[in-house]
Amino acid sequence: MNRKLRIILSGGGTGGHIYPAIAIANEIKRRFPDTEFLFVGAKDRMEMDKVPQAGYKIEGLWISGIQRELTLKNLSFPFKLISSLYNARKIINRFKPDVVIGTGGFASGPILQVASSKGIPSLIQEQNSYPGITNKLLSKNANKICVAYDGLERFFPENKIIKTGNPVRQGLLSIDSKRDKALASFKLSKDKKTLVVLGGSLGARRINELIEKEFDFILTQNMQIIWQCGKLYYDKYKIYDNTKNIQVHDFINDMDLAYAAADIIISRAGASSVSELCIVGKPVIFIPSPNVAEDHQTKNAMAIVNEKAALVIKEADLEVDFENTFSQLMASLEKQEELSTNIKKLALVNATKHIVDEVEKLLNK
Incomplete structure (x- = not known):
């Protein structure tokens, strides 16, 4: 690939969403050293510290999940969603990514939704045997869904699923x-x-x-x-x-x-x-x-x-x-x-490599 790649990765809230995204970025950088990366996370969550520590740039969206109980926090959710979709669109228009990769967590919702609406290829990496609501919603428009467990066709379109395992250190x-x-x-x-x-x-x-x-x-x-x-x-x-x-x-x-x-x-x-x-x-x-x-x-x-x-x-x-x-x-x-x-x-030791193989296929389409 001759041109310089531009890739957005989004996921956060916990280390379980952040470290897979960093592992994927590291493998892409190993293959394509000139790639420009941008991470998108949720403001005030741990990704805002951990991603820069790993050497990558990150921008934060004002977003959080819906609480399962009826709380005052839920009242702000529609405003956060509108704000984060607006800012996600600004980020994508400015950065012009070739591919957007989501590893779960609230922040990946707006950025992947906007990417899909603009026809930008997107890949979801689902770590769990039971997906969260964000990835379930995003799966309808994502191009590929990399999973770690069998049986996820109950939640995702079967033709998009690739069993790769989860990226590890x-x-x-x-x-x-x-x-x-x-x-x-x-x-x-x-x-x-x-x-x-x-x-x-x-x-x-x-x-x-x-x-x-x-x-x-x-x-x-x-x-x-x-x-x-x-x-x-x-x-x-x-x-x-x-x-x-x-x-x-x-x-x-x-x-x-x-x-x-x-x-x-x-x-x-x-x-x-x-x-x-x-x-x-x-x-x-x-x-x-x-x-x-x-x-x-x-x-x-x-x-x-x-x-x-x-x-x-x-x-x-x-x-x-x-x-x-x-x-x-x-x-x-x-x-x-x-x-x-x-x-x-049960170990899937080449997960990161297989996920980035799928990213490459999206880039070559």
Whole structure:
């Protein structure tokens, strides 16, 4: 391709929408180094920080989702929608993208809607086994829909679906060779098993409460803990940092090393996390968030659990089931090996490459 490409990527609200968009941009840049990129996000959300940190320019729209309960915030939604559609049109008219890529979240709605209305090719990357409302609405006009799970023809036009998997950080593909480096980096003992606790980029209140309550029990299993409690909760839990073989982090930048150090992982079941954990191939206990649209984290987790590739405990059952589930897993090397072997079989390691292959096809039409 001789001419300079111009590509808009949009998605945000959580790391699960932001990091796939960044991974796609990085792969496009690797193939076409002169490409000009513009990210479009929602004002005041985490993409406004994370995207510039990754080296890309971003503009924000005044947009948010509709709350499921009747709230005052919903009254402003029509005004936000009109404003964001108007500004999305201005951005597209000025930037003149060759392709627009959406990875989910509210901000991708207006920009992909305007792109479709102008005949600009668009691609949706749907991370979840149960799509959010934004992508369901956009799918009617999108040219291609890249998915990570089977069965999404229930929600999307079947002729547009390509199963690619979810983009993941490339550093995760080689964690097996990083264990010694990881143990040294986190100053961990080689004589103890390591539990890594992940609640998502912002943190998970219920998982944090669980770890605070249960860490004495966990440590009796000859374990050490790397606990990512999230930025919202760090001030509350940092008192436990470097006590009793516990490390507390607000955010872990070197996730490849955290995964390399892990023997067991406790995690939310956001789509990007699930995709990463399939590649990582360690025994996982999922604790899905019940506070997400359509309970999609439980559906993500069950897609793995049904393949005998992970364990799951619902938040409502933690008090009753956690200690029993955890101690049984720790006591059975056979069960750990089974989960590890089976989850690796579900990994789609070339997802980013396959998605960008589809972008190239749109560019060459």
